[in-house]
Amino acid sequence: MKPNYELFTDIPGTTIFTIELAHVGFELNQFCMSLRSAPNRDRFRADERAYLDEWKMTEEQKSAVLNRDFQRMLDTGGNVYFLSKIFACDGLSYVQAVSTMTDMDVPEYQAMMLAGGRNIDGWRSKKERGEK
Amino acid sequence: MARITAGISTSHVPAVGVAVDMGRTEEDYWKPMFAGYDFSKKWMAENTPDVAIIVYNDHASYFGMEIMPTFAMGLANSFEICDEGYGARPIPPVMGAPELATHVAGSLITDDFDLTILNVLEVDHGLTVPLSLMFGAPDKWPTRVIPLAVNVVMNPQPSGARCFALGKAIRRAVQQFDDDLDVQVWGTGGMSHQIQGARAGLINEPWDRKFMDDLINDPEVLQYKPHLEYMIEAGSEGVELIMWLIMRGALGADVDEVYRFYHVPASNTAVGHLILTPKGSE
8 A cells, every 4th residue: 555644744733754764864864863872972972073074964964963953853854752852962852842842931830731732633734724 | 372462552762861860750840740640650559561562753863864664563572762962861771572573574574574683683772762751761671572663754654554453463463372472562653743844842632632542442443543643733743653553553552541631741742642452352
Protein backbone atom coordinates (compact mmCIF):
# COMPACT_ATOMS: atom_id res chain seq x y z
CA MET A 1 0.00 0.00 0.00
CA LYS A 2 1.33 3.44 -0.90
CA PRO A 3 1.72 5.57 2.22
CA ASN A 4 -0.06 8.92 2.17
CA TYR A 5 2.06 11.41 4.10
CA GLU A 6 -0.11 14.28 2.81
CA LEU A 7 -2.70 13.22 5.38
CA PHE A 8 -0.53 14.69 8.13
CA THR A 9 0.06 18.10 6.61
CA ASP A 10 -3.27 19.54 7.78
CA ILE A 11 -2.50 19.04 11.50
CA PRO A 12 -1.67 22.51 12.84
CA GLY A 13 1.60 23.17 14.69
CA THR A 14 2.75 19.59 14.17
CA THR A 15 5.59 17.98 12.23
CA ILE A 16 5.13 14.24 11.69
CA PHE A 17 8.47 12.41 11.53
CA THR A 18 7.92 10.38 8.39
CA ILE A 19 10.37 7.95 6.83
CA GLU A 20 11.04 10.63 4.19
CA LEU A 21 11.79 13.32 6.75
CA ALA A 22 13.93 10.82 8.68
CA HIS A 23 16.08 10.46 5.58
CA VAL A 24 16.52 14.25 5.30
CA GLY A 25 17.42 14.49 8.98
CA PHE A 26 19.75 11.50 9.21
CA GLU A 27 23.00 13.39 9.93
CA LEU A 28 21.29 15.85 12.29
CA ASN A 29 19.80 13.00 14.29
CA GLN A 30 23.08 11.07 14.30
CA PHE A 31 24.84 14.15 15.66
CA CYS A 32 22.20 14.26 18.42
CA MET A 33 22.80 10.57 19.22
CA SER A 34 26.51 11.28 19.69
CA LEU A 35 25.60 13.48 22.68
CA ARG A 36 24.61 10.39 24.66
CA SER A 37 28.21 10.15 25.81
CA ALA A 38 29.55 12.52 28.45
CA PRO A 39 32.93 13.14 26.71
CA ASN A 40 31.10 14.14 23.51
CA ARG A 41 28.82 16.47 25.48
CA ASP A 42 31.94 18.14 26.91
CA ARG A 43 33.51 18.51 23.45
CA PHE A 44 30.27 19.96 22.04
CA ARG A 45 29.96 22.46 24.89
CA ALA A 46 33.61 23.52 24.49
CA ASP A 47 33.23 24.44 20.79
CA GLU A 48 29.78 23.84 19.31
CA ARG A 49 30.66 25.01 15.80
CA ALA A 50 33.76 22.81 15.55
CA TYR A 51 31.83 19.80 16.83
CA LEU A 52 29.00 20.38 14.35
CA ASP A 53 31.50 20.65 11.49
CA GLU A 54 32.43 17.01 12.11
CA TRP A 55 28.96 16.04 10.79
CA LYS A 56 27.66 16.10 7.21
CA MET A 57 24.76 18.33 8.20
CA THR A 58 23.44 21.19 6.05
CA GLU A 59 24.32 24.73 7.05
CA GLU A 60 20.64 25.30 7.86
CA GLN A 61 20.65 22.36 10.27
CA LYS A 62 23.88 23.53 11.94
CA SER A 63 22.60 27.07 12.31
CA ALA A 64 19.31 25.76 13.77
CA VAL A 65 21.32 23.82 16.38
CA LEU A 66 23.55 26.80 17.23
CA ASN A 67 20.45 29.01 17.65
CA ARG A 68 18.51 26.27 19.50
CA ASP A 69 15.74 26.79 16.95
CA PHE A 70 13.97 23.49 17.61
CA GLN A 71 11.15 24.16 15.12
CA ARG A 72 13.70 24.60 12.31
CA MET A 73 15.42 21.39 13.43
CA LEU A 74 12.05 19.60 13.12
CA ASP A 75 11.50 21.15 9.70
CA THR A 76 14.87 19.88 8.49
CA GLY A 77 14.36 16.29 9.62
CA GLY A 78 15.08 16.32 13.33
CA ASN A 79 12.92 14.33 15.70
CA VAL A 80 12.24 15.54 19.21
CA TYR A 81 13.59 12.40 20.91
CA PHE A 82 16.88 12.92 19.11
CA LEU A 83 16.81 16.69 19.71
CA SER A 84 16.29 16.00 23.41
CA LYS A 85 19.99 15.09 23.58
CA ILE A 86 20.79 18.75 22.73
CA PHE A 87 18.57 20.22 25.42
CA ALA A 88 19.69 17.56 27.92
CA CYS A 89 23.22 18.79 27.21
CA ASP A 90 21.98 22.32 28.02
CA GLY A 91 20.50 21.05 31.29
CA LEU A 92 16.94 21.77 30.15
CA SER A 93 13.88 19.61 30.79
CA TYR A 94 11.40 18.58 28.10
CA VAL A 95 8.94 21.21 29.38
CA GLN A 96 11.55 23.97 29.21
CA ALA A 97 12.69 23.04 25.70
CA VAL A 98 9.32 22.11 24.24
CA SER A 99 7.68 25.34 25.35
CA THR A 100 10.13 27.29 23.13
CA MET A 101 8.29 25.89 20.09
CA THR A 102 5.01 27.44 21.25
CA ASP A 103 3.99 31.07 21.61
CA MET A 104 4.26 30.80 25.41
CA ASP A 105 7.11 31.31 27.83
CA VAL A 106 7.99 28.54 30.29
CA PRO A 107 5.77 29.72 33.22
CA GLU A 108 2.79 30.22 30.87
CA TYR A 109 3.32 26.78 29.35
CA GLN A 110 3.64 25.15 32.76
CA ALA A 111 0.46 26.89 33.91
CA MET A 112 -1.35 25.58 30.84
CA MET A 113 -0.22 22.01 31.61
CA LEU A 114 -1.25 22.29 35.26
CA ALA A 115 -4.68 23.51 34.13
CA GLY A 116 -5.15 20.34 32.07
CA GLY A 117 -3.04 20.93 28.99
CA ARG A 118 -3.76 22.51 25.63
CA ASN A 119 -7.42 22.10 24.74
CA ILE A 120 -7.78 20.45 21.34
CA ASP A 121 -10.68 22.66 20.24
CA GLY A 122 -9.40 24.78 17.39
CA TRP A 123 -6.24 22.68 16.99
CA ARG A 124 -7.49 19.83 14.80
CA SER A 125 -7.08 21.29 11.34
CA LYS A 126 -5.13 24.03 9.60
CA LYS A 127 -8.00 24.53 7.18
CA GLU A 128 -10.39 25.14 10.08
CA ARG A 129 -7.93 27.68 11.49
CA GLY A 130 -7.55 29.43 8.12
CA GLU A 131 -3.86 28.39 7.97
CA LYS A 132 -2.09 27.00 4.94
CA MET B 1 2.73 -24.55 31.45
CA ALA B 2 3.29 -20.82 31.31
CA ARG B 3 0.26 -18.54 31.49
CA ILE B 4 -0.60 -14.86 30.96
CA THR B 5 -1.83 -13.68 34.34
CA ALA B 6 -2.36 -9.95 33.77
CA GLY B 7 -1.88 -6.98 31.51
CA ILE B 8 -0.58 -3.64 32.76
CA SER B 9 -0.68 -0.40 30.84
CA THR B 10 1.01 2.77 31.97
CA SER B 11 2.52 5.97 30.63
CA HIS B 12 6.32 6.16 30.77
CA VAL B 13 7.11 9.88 31.15
CA PRO B 14 10.87 10.45 31.69
CA ALA B 15 10.32 13.14 34.37
CA VAL B 16 8.59 10.49 36.49
CA GLY B 17 11.87 8.56 36.59
CA VAL B 18 13.69 11.71 37.62
CA ALA B 19 11.15 12.32 40.41
CA VAL B 20 11.72 8.79 41.75
CA ASP B 21 15.51 9.01 41.46
CA MET B 22 15.69 12.45 43.12
CA GLY B 23 13.24 11.58 45.94
CA ARG B 24 10.63 14.11 44.78
CA THR B 25 7.58 11.84 44.77
CA GLU B 26 6.10 13.57 47.86
CA GLU B 27 6.30 17.06 46.34
CA ASP B 28 2.98 18.79 45.66
CA TYR B 29 3.39 18.48 41.91
CA TRP B 30 4.06 14.73 41.93
CA LYS B 31 2.17 13.46 44.97
CA PRO B 32 -1.27 13.01 43.29
CA MET B 33 0.28 11.13 40.39
CA PHE B 34 2.30 8.72 42.51
CA ALA B 35 -0.68 8.23 44.85
CA GLY B 36 -2.48 6.81 41.82
CA TYR B 37 0.04 3.97 41.78
CA ASP B 38 -0.21 3.06 45.51
CA PHE B 39 -2.84 0.42 44.80
CA SER B 40 -0.78 -0.94 41.90
CA LYS B 41 2.36 -1.39 44.00
CA LYS B 42 0.38 -3.32 46.63
CA TRP B 43 -1.39 -5.39 43.97
CA MET B 44 1.89 -6.07 42.21
CA ALA B 45 3.55 -7.20 45.46
CA GLU B 46 0.85 -9.88 45.72
CA ASN B 47 0.83 -10.73 42.03
CA THR B 48 4.51 -10.42 41.03
CA PRO B 49 5.02 -12.30 37.77
CA ASP B 50 8.00 -14.52 37.01
CA VAL B 51 8.43 -12.63 33.75
CA ALA B 52 7.05 -9.36 32.42
CA ILE B 53 7.06 -8.85 28.65
CA ILE B 54 7.35 -5.07 28.53
CA VAL B 55 6.23 -3.45 25.29
CA TYR B 56 7.88 -0.05 25.00
CA ASN B 57 9.59 2.25 22.57
CA ASP B 58 13.15 3.43 22.57
CA HIS B 59 13.44 7.24 22.48
CA ALA B 60 16.63 7.60 20.43
CA SER B 61 18.45 6.20 23.45
CA TYR B 62 19.83 2.89 22.20
CA PHE B 63 18.70 2.83 18.57
CA GLY B 64 20.00 5.61 16.36
CA MET B 65 18.80 6.04 12.82
CA GLU B 66 21.19 3.37 11.46
CA ILE B 67 18.71 0.64 12.37
CA MET B 68 15.00 1.24 13.01
CA PRO B 69 13.26 -2.09 13.67
CA THR B 70 9.46 -2.15 13.68
CA PHE B 71 9.33 -4.90 16.33
CA ALA B 72 12.44 -6.05 18.25
CA MET B 73 12.73 -8.47 21.18
CA GLY B 74 15.55 -8.56 23.73
CA LEU B 75 16.86 -12.09 24.40
CA ALA B 76 19.86 -11.20 26.58
CA ASN B 77 20.55 -12.32 30.17
CA SER B 78 20.49 -8.70 31.30
CA PHE B 79 19.98 -5.19 29.97
CA GLU B 80 21.97 -2.15 31.06
CA ILE B 81 20.41 1.32 31.54
CA CYS B 82 20.88 3.94 28.79
CA ASP B 83 22.48 7.35 29.21
CA GLU B 84 19.76 9.48 27.60
CA GLY B 85 21.83 12.63 27.78
CA TYR B 86 21.50 13.37 31.50
CA GLY B 87 23.55 10.36 32.67
CA ALA B 88 22.07 6.88 33.22
CA ARG B 89 19.32 6.47 35.84
CA PRO B 90 20.78 5.09 39.14
CA ILE B 91 18.67 1.93 39.07
CA PRO B 92 19.52 -1.78 38.94
CA PRO B 93 20.07 -3.47 35.58
CA VAL B 94 17.07 -5.29 34.16
CA MET B 95 17.38 -9.08 34.23
CA GLY B 96 16.22 -10.93 31.12
CA ALA B 97 14.42 -14.23 30.62
CA PRO B 98 16.35 -15.78 27.73
CA GLU B 99 14.66 -19.20 27.78
CA LEU B 100 11.14 -17.82 27.48
CA ALA B 101 12.31 -15.00 25.19
CA THR B 102 13.92 -17.35 22.67
CA HIS B 103 10.79 -19.52 22.70
CA VAL B 104 8.46 -16.53 22.19
CA ALA B 105 10.67 -14.90 19.53
CA GLY B 106 10.96 -18.18 17.63
CA SER B 107 7.20 -18.69 17.82
CA LEU B 108 6.45 -15.17 16.61
CA ILE B 109 8.77 -15.47 13.61
CA THR B 110 7.20 -18.83 12.78
CA ASP B 111 3.82 -17.06 12.97
CA ASP B 112 5.00 -14.59 10.26
CA PHE B 113 5.97 -11.68 12.54
CA ASP B 114 9.30 -10.46 11.13
CA LEU B 115 10.87 -9.75 14.50
CA THR B 116 14.34 -8.26 14.98
CA ILE B 117 16.42 -10.14 17.57
CA LEU B 118 18.40 -8.11 20.11
CA ASN B 119 21.17 -10.07 21.83
CA VAL B 120 22.55 -6.78 23.17
CA LEU B 121 20.25 -3.98 24.32
CA GLU B 122 20.33 -1.06 26.74
CA VAL B 123 16.88 0.05 27.93
CA ASP B 124 15.63 3.60 28.42
CA HIS B 125 12.87 5.36 30.37
CA GLY B 126 10.23 3.76 28.16
CA LEU B 127 10.88 0.48 29.97
CA THR B 128 12.38 1.58 33.28
CA VAL B 129 9.79 4.20 34.32
CA PRO B 130 6.99 1.58 34.29
CA LEU B 131 9.20 -0.65 36.47
CA SER B 132 9.68 2.23 38.92
CA LEU B 133 5.94 2.97 38.98
CA MET B 134 5.01 -0.65 39.69
CA PHE B 135 7.88 -1.60 42.02
CA GLY B 136 9.24 1.65 43.49
CA ALA B 137 13.00 1.76 44.05
CA PRO B 138 14.17 -1.76 45.06
CA ASP B 139 17.80 -2.96 45.15
CA LYS B 140 16.92 -5.41 42.40
CA TRP B 141 13.80 -5.72 40.24
CA PRO B 142 11.49 -8.46 41.52
CA THR B 143 10.65 -9.79 38.05
CA ARG B 144 12.58 -10.84 35.00
CA VAL B 145 11.83 -8.87 31.83
CA ILE B 146 11.56 -9.49 28.10
CA PRO B 147 11.81 -6.10 26.36
CA LEU B 148 9.72 -5.75 23.20
CA ALA B 149 10.65 -2.53 21.43
CA VAL B 150 8.18 -1.08 18.91
CA ASN B 151 8.88 1.72 16.46
CA VAL B 152 6.32 4.38 17.29
CA VAL B 153 8.67 7.29 16.53
CA MET B 154 9.00 7.12 12.73
CA ASN B 155 5.91 7.02 10.53
CA PRO B 156 4.77 4.57 9.22
CA GLN B 157 4.47 2.83 12.57
CA PRO B 158 2.97 -0.68 12.62
CA SER B 159 -0.83 -0.60 12.37
CA GLY B 160 -3.02 -1.03 15.42
CA ALA B 161 -4.34 -4.25 13.91
CA ARG B 162 -0.80 -5.61 13.54
CA CYS B 163 -0.05 -4.73 17.17
CA PHE B 164 -3.24 -6.41 18.37
CA ALA B 165 -2.45 -9.53 16.32
CA LEU B 166 1.07 -9.58 17.76
CA GLY B 167 -0.41 -9.59 21.25
CA LYS B 168 -2.59 -12.56 20.36
CA ALA B 169 0.45 -14.41 18.98
CA ILE B 170 2.39 -13.66 22.19
CA ARG B 171 -0.48 -15.22 24.17
CA ARG B 172 -0.32 -18.43 22.09
CA ALA B 173 3.48 -18.57 22.36
CA VAL B 174 3.49 -18.13 26.15
CA GLN B 175 0.80 -20.80 26.60
CA GLN B 176 2.95 -23.26 24.63
CA PHE B 177 5.99 -22.83 26.89
CA ASP B 178 6.48 -25.87 29.12
CA ASP B 179 7.84 -24.21 32.28
CA ASP B 180 5.40 -23.21 35.00
CA LEU B 181 5.61 -19.41 34.78
CA ASP B 182 3.33 -16.47 35.55
CA VAL B 183 3.77 -13.97 32.73
CA GLN B 184 2.42 -10.43 32.48
CA VAL B 185 2.38 -8.27 29.37
CA TRP B 186 2.84 -4.54 29.89
CA GLY B 187 1.88 -1.95 27.29
CA THR B 188 3.56 1.39 27.94
CA GLY B 189 3.49 4.97 26.62
CA GLY B 190 0.75 7.52 26.03
CA MET B 191 -1.69 8.81 26.78
CA SER B 192 -2.38 12.03 24.87
CA HIS B 193 0.70 14.20 24.54
CA GLN B 194 2.57 16.26 22.01
CA ILE B 195 6.09 17.45 22.72
CA GLN B 196 6.89 19.33 19.55
CA GLY B 197 5.69 22.27 17.48
CA ALA B 198 3.26 25.10 18.16
CA ARG B 199 0.60 22.58 19.27
CA ALA B 200 2.84 21.16 22.04
CA GLY B 201 1.10 20.50 25.34
CA LEU B 202 -2.00 19.01 23.75
CA ILE B 203 -4.08 16.87 26.12
CA ASN B 204 -7.41 15.23 25.19
CA GLU B 205 -8.96 13.71 28.30
CA PRO B 206 -12.32 12.64 26.78
CA TRP B 207 -10.49 10.83 23.97
CA ASP B 208 -8.11 9.15 26.43
CA ARG B 209 -10.95 7.93 28.64
CA LYS B 210 -12.84 6.54 25.63
CA PHE B 211 -9.63 4.79 24.52
CA MET B 212 -9.36 3.03 27.89
CA ASP B 213 -13.04 1.96 27.70
CA ASP B 214 -12.64 0.67 24.16
CA LEU B 215 -9.37 -1.11 24.95
CA ILE B 216 -11.15 -3.02 27.69
CA ASN B 217 -14.50 -3.68 25.99
CA ASP B 218 -14.09 -3.31 22.27
CA PRO B 219 -10.49 -3.95 21.16
CA GLU B 220 -11.58 -5.79 18.00
CA VAL B 221 -12.90 -2.45 16.71
CA LEU B 222 -10.29 -0.22 18.38
CA GLN B 223 -7.48 -2.04 16.54
CA TYR B 224 -8.56 -0.37 13.27
CA LYS B 225 -8.28 3.22 14.55
CA PRO B 226 -5.99 4.92 11.99
CA HIS B 227 -2.72 6.55 13.02
CA LEU B 228 -4.03 9.85 11.69
CA GLU B 229 -6.72 9.89 14.38
CA TYR B 230 -4.19 9.21 17.15
CA MET B 231 -2.01 12.05 15.83
CA ILE B 232 -4.84 14.58 15.53
CA GLU B 233 -6.75 13.69 18.70
CA ALA B 234 -4.01 12.43 21.06
CA GLY B 235 -1.05 14.43 19.71
CA SER B 236 1.89 13.43 17.57
CA GLU B 237 3.35 11.32 20.41
CA GLY B 238 -0.05 9.88 21.42
CA VAL B 239 0.41 7.24 18.73
CA GLU B 240 2.47 5.37 21.35
CA LEU B 241 -0.90 4.03 22.50
CA ILE B 242 -0.81 1.37 19.78
CA MET B 243 1.54 -0.45 22.17
CA TRP B 244 -1.36 -0.89 24.62
CA LEU B 245 -3.08 -2.98 21.93
CA ILE B 246 -0.26 -5.54 22.10
CA MET B 247 -0.89 -5.93 25.83
CA ARG B 248 -4.65 -6.21 25.24
CA GLY B 249 -4.23 -8.81 22.50
CA ALA B 250 -2.27 -11.01 24.91
CA LEU B 251 -5.18 -11.17 27.41
CA GLY B 252 -7.77 -13.02 25.32
CA ALA B 253 -11.30 -11.96 24.35
CA ASP B 254 -12.67 -10.80 27.71
CA VAL B 255 -10.98 -9.13 30.66
CA ASP B 256 -11.70 -8.02 34.20
CA GLU B 257 -10.74 -4.46 35.08
CA VAL B 258 -8.77 -4.58 38.33
CA TYR B 259 -7.71 -0.93 38.43
CA ARG B 260 -7.79 2.28 36.45
CA PHE B 261 -6.04 5.64 36.99
CA TYR B 262 -5.86 8.86 34.98
CA HIS B 263 -4.00 12.06 35.82
CA VAL B 264 -2.95 15.30 34.10
CA PRO B 265 -0.20 16.41 33.90
CA ALA B 266 3.13 14.67 34.26
CA SER B 267 5.49 17.03 32.47
CA ASN B 268 3.80 17.34 29.02
CA THR B 269 1.73 14.19 29.26
CA ALA B 270 -1.60 12.68 30.35
CA VAL B 271 -0.86 9.68 32.57
CA GLY B 272 -3.08 6.64 32.09
CA HIS B 273 -2.81 3.31 33.84
CA LEU B 274 -4.77 0.03 33.77
CA ILE B 275 -4.47 -3.35 35.45
CA LEU B 276 -6.45 -6.01 33.58
CA THR B 277 -6.71 -9.76 34.06
CA PRO B 278 -8.05 -12.38 31.66
CA LYS B 279 -11.76 -12.94 32.46
CA GLY B 280 -12.30 -15.48 35.19
CA SER B 281 -8.63 -15.85 36.08
CA GLU B 282 -8.91 -14.33 39.56
